[in-house]
Amino acid sequence: MTSNLLPAPRQVAGHSDLLERRLRRYHPRCQGAVRARAARHPRLADLAASFPALLFALAVPRARLDPARAIACVIDGAALAQVAAFADLPMWLRKLPPEAFERPIPRLPDGELFRRQIANHLPRSPKLAPAWLQLLADAAALAHEPMAAWVAREFVREPQRVKTARLRQLCLWAWFSSQPATLGHDLIERPWTPDLRIDAARSAANDWRTVVALHANLGRLPIADMWLRPGRMASYEFMPLDSTSAIAAEAKAMRNCLRTFGNSLAHNQSRLWSVRKDGERVATLRIARRFRDPLPNLVELKGPGNVEASRELWWAARQWLHKHDLSHIDMRQYDWGTAPLDRGHWTSLWRPYWLAKRRIPDWLPIAPSREALEAL
Template structure:
């Protein structure tokens, strides 16, 4: 038989001290609310040790969550799983320390498979726990459960390399990677898979964003005014790159970055041409104004992989350029950031995401926004 030799007041004091130490582990901004709830009933106070996330979620409920039913479950001595269900809180959060909670807990994925997967990637560092939970919550909201597990894993592996700055972009790319009947999926060259590392995922998402920008800048119709006319000179053929398909094919064949020039084309700052001989692509030419010269110039002329081309080809390109009456060209430019984005392409691209998420995020508005595109 075991005897507790401590007087009752000592036991109470010791329990109070232990509870106070646990409550102090919560974020300072929310300690008052958590402490107030814990003082309402001993069973609520016990949550500080048995289920810190549930105590926090009941003290600092998210929008539209009424914690009354879950609080009643706890006070009545119901199983923690029942109380968590009443609070719409997944049980896997039970393993997180109080330090993890720096804002109201949003809705998070759950289910047997998800619990098993996320359990392998829980944060061990108390310092990193809030950031980990924020990333997991954002990934769950922006993408899907597999992406949520992936971001949890990548953050645990290399926390310094997982930055929130491009999380929206990576999540959008990952979401569209699984939506095979959408335009967003069609524009992806390398889809998201769970075996990708964070650096590879970031590069693939950036590539996708470049193609998205090209489509939303140019739309489905060819560029009406290419400034110059197609033609031949000294055995070389000058072919206009006047639409998305032509630009994309040239970029792939010549291994260059033409797809990044969508904004320049939309603002009437550039025109692109393919130089070919006997049907073979020889070089890519970019025409633009230079400095204060109001007339068109040969600003870039490069071979496959951005290789330098011969002096002869520069001379041929110049001869072709000067076959035109340059004084009659209209090369008025939009100020940067003022060229309209193609509304049809914008809506076609993002509508599936809006419908699936049942909302239109402020960062991805209905009205085409060049700022929103650049901030992804």
């Protein structure tokens, strides 16, 4: 039976070879601070074997965390759990080696369920441990403990596929997946669940971000100027896709990428139309400028699943287009990146997250930002 009390002080002349080998395993950048802390008292030195993370946290504390009380408890022989609590350090970190720590240990999740789960997802390689630990901390801060456990698991499974570049996007999508009374949740087609693998999760999160971008670009009101008028030609009906709901419905029914056109629509670079026959969707049409031609052109006309439209349908579309006085259509474009995002929609979308996290992070500002949207 093992004790959770720190061992009694041992009389050691200098550092033993064993202690030296343990201390050498800490990152070179932090070794000086760790060695200085271990040299202060034999019980502190013993942490290099019994709780490497705790020794590191006492030597390299994170900002605004004073380790003095925890250090005093160690010297007094207090239980490890009590010392860890004073250092704001979860006990499950005992299982990580000294190589896992390269910078001050961030605040980490420590719920009962999380503690049971994380024991199964510890990194097998000490070299991967620092990245694993940072991803876990970031996921907990950005989303929640279940997401942190999932990220830890997926990183252990396929470390090369779990990257920090899109972690914010993944975590926002996962967080809104558990918030059914929010706009962000309403825009999710495939919610996060713990049984997803990383590739499926990234695909679903990217789809969600695309819809978010569409809504941020267009807002709640329909596009006021569709350039052309709805109408019929031959047996075909041309219907405007002038709102986020209309575009989303067309994209789903026609199995195409219309939801990615938010930027293009907002910058007045294109317009989208649905072509129907006998009430059924048969094709999607994109109107835009082509090359140096200042007038509207038929740029794309595709059937379901982006199959090529028939010659007959192209001819009908061209006839419908040329029923309009093209010389009077205003096709002046915004410089790329300058079209404003919809402020009301931006605020409605992110407010629940800001309130839940009790802050407005720099990467998700209160003012609509194309840079922030692109960085997700």
